[in-house]
Amino acid sequence: MPRTKPAEERRADLLAAGEMLFVAKGVAATSLEDITNGAGVSKGLFYLYFHSKDDLVLALQEQFTTRFATRIRTAVDGQSDWAAKLDACVREGFDCFRELHDLHEVLFRHGGHDPSETGHQPTHAVLTDLLRELLDGGVAAGAFDVADTETTAVLLYVTMHAFDPSFHGRRPPTDDRLVRATQQLFRRTAGVTP
């Protein structure tokens, strides 16, 4: 068993270790030694794949946004009916929120980085664009009735934050009721034509 691995695999190991540890302990509280130990490599190796700890965070942000958008897009593309596309978007958005919310917080709210200076389009914009494209597509196909798709996309996106459990009060709704209510809200807001 060779101690050398293909570069891509090594990089992926480091990204995976960083992701796990950042979620578990926060970015600041995770040392590079934690990460290299987690990936089973030496400290020096890290710098063959990333310029700095910050570089790793940036790479994870990029990976995060890509992964999130891809999941939604794949779910949407899997449906041919426009109303079903909306439903799938809500359903997958719900799952993503539950799985990735902590990672998002930890990656995009760490330290003192002004998010605007990272140069990476944050998830908000990517998802908003995705929703706008979905609305535009439905409108062009005559399946939706929306005047201002840009603003509506924002509103729909904000609404999805109701999936964040930290917003819920003392008697939180069940997941299913939450998803179904949101799907209905999406359909009505999109003006799905019968």
Add this chain to the structure above:
Amino acid sequence: MPRTKPAEERRADLLAAGEMLFVAKGVAATSLEDITNGAGVSKGLFYLYFHSKDDLVLALQEQFTTRFATRIRTAVDGQSDWAAKLDACVREGFDCFRELHDLHEVLFRHGGHDPSETGHQPTHAVLTDLLRELLDGGVAAGAFDVADTETTAVLLYVTMHAFDPSFHGRRPPTDDRLVRATQQLFRRTAGVTP
């Protein structure tokens, strides 16, 4: 000019310096020396008023939640008409979000702290309670028509996150349109009786 100040004032100076710097650079990236320099005092003085850096964060969290809720409550209490109470709530909520959102993020999302272990009721719960009380009051007075005030309070609270500029896309609505649209949403959701 006396070098010694009343204890309350000194404490307030340190809280103010911490708040400013935490918002500007993040909690982890702000050193105690930054804070004491900012407050114009020596490093040692800090420990006469707080046990540790973490203690300062906790004190700021407490101050934050109190300040936020007080502003909304005062605005609501300033109105006698129930519909006007809703409008005032939205208006003041908008202003608070704009002013305090960054502070909230930085105080409650720093490091690896599990928010549940701080013992402080996070802002979400305080505001949700406030909204529920408002709805309950209006319903009792016959001015609102809401079946489930608990859940509705959550939904209204989540909607207020549309005030967060980071959610807006490339063509953000003007502040006034945003506030008015949200006020209308609140009134309709509350089922304001004519």
Add this chain to the structure above:
Amino acid sequence: MPRTKPAEERRADLLAAGEMLFVAKGVAATSLEDITNGAGVSKGLFYLYFHSKDDLVLALQEQFTTRFATRIRTAVDGQSDWAAKLDACVREGFDCFRELHDLHEVLFRHGGHDPSETGHQPTHAVLTDLLRELLDGGVAAGAFDVADTETTAVLLYVTMHAFDPSFHGRRPPTDDRLVRATQQLFRRTAGVTP
């Protein structure tokens, strides 16, 4: 009840607080604040009575040596018979060792002070002198038979360290047997004439 006290009393309070705390926690681990709290006075007051923390240690060393020697001398002077003087010396030496040993260690072995530079005659010399005087007195009175009182005084003094419990093994002798055995050793070494 006046908050001001006679100077001597205040000084004594501080010495007492210092002694207790130094024994309990060691010199280095005891802060001036501990001491002034223990004495029930303010931090500033300390410097009206002592130049520094080190000055307090020096004062306690002086107090210690004086106190120790006075107790032995008083016990010895209380007896008129020369053999009884030896016995009383051993008995009181035993009690002193048990009570004051910790204090001695902590006062004379703290930090990096070269004992020779303190300028205070350490307890060893004071006690050795005392024993030599006792032997000389007995010899002059024809009650003892010792050739070299100087060296014999040293040997007797060293023997008293058998009172230190930390020298005892797993089956330590009872206090009484220890004292009586040492008294016999003293009498024989002094060549008490029948």
Add this chain to the structure above:
Amino acid sequence: MPRTKPAEERRADLLAAGEMLFVAKGVAATSLEDITNGAGVSKGLFYLYFHSKDDLVLALQEQFTTRFATRIRTAVDGQSDWAAKLDACVREGFDCFRELHDLHEVLFRHGGHDPSETGHQPTHAVLTDLLRELLDGGVAAGAFDVADTETTAVLLYVTMHAFDPSFHGRRPPTDDRLVRATQQLFRRTAGVTP
């Protein structure tokens, strides 16, 4: 000249630097920077070999006890005649006392540590055991005549503290006279058979 050294050597360097500085200035007055400067390494390196300053003290205590006992035991084992074993024990004990006494004081009397909690058998017990074994061996071989070897071992051990120069008065005996007198005392106390 390599900047990296075998781990054992580096550890030994740090132990040596710590030992020298602790003896010279005391534990509390020696900073970690003093130690790393003394060992010619950086501050951070220290923590690759020890968990804390206290950990270094513990390691030195262990090293001390081992070293002391080994020297005595080696000296004793070098003699085949039982009386010569006693003499060698005294001679080597004298040398050890002169060389290691300050180190012992500084290592085992620092700070407020309760020696019982360190878990390390202090030198007293190790040496007392060693003496008891010697006496037992001689008795078994018919070379010594001692009733209570346990207690006698304690007394012999305590007597060796006469080697501590701080116990001597104004006209201290020469080293040779001290050693010879003590050797005689040991032989007589052991009841060496002719």
Add this chain to the structure above:
DNA sequence: GATGAATGAGTTTTCATTCAT
């Protein structure tokens, strides 16, 4: 005499980063 708020140099400890092998 007495106070205690204020100071700041000093301490232990951490960790991102480098580099000889």
Add this chain to the structure above:
DNA sequence: TATGAATGAAAACTCATTCAT
């Protein structure tokens, strides 16, 4: 490629000492 010993700047925190009141 890969290692991990070594670095050193910087952090949190302590405490003997001062001084305006």
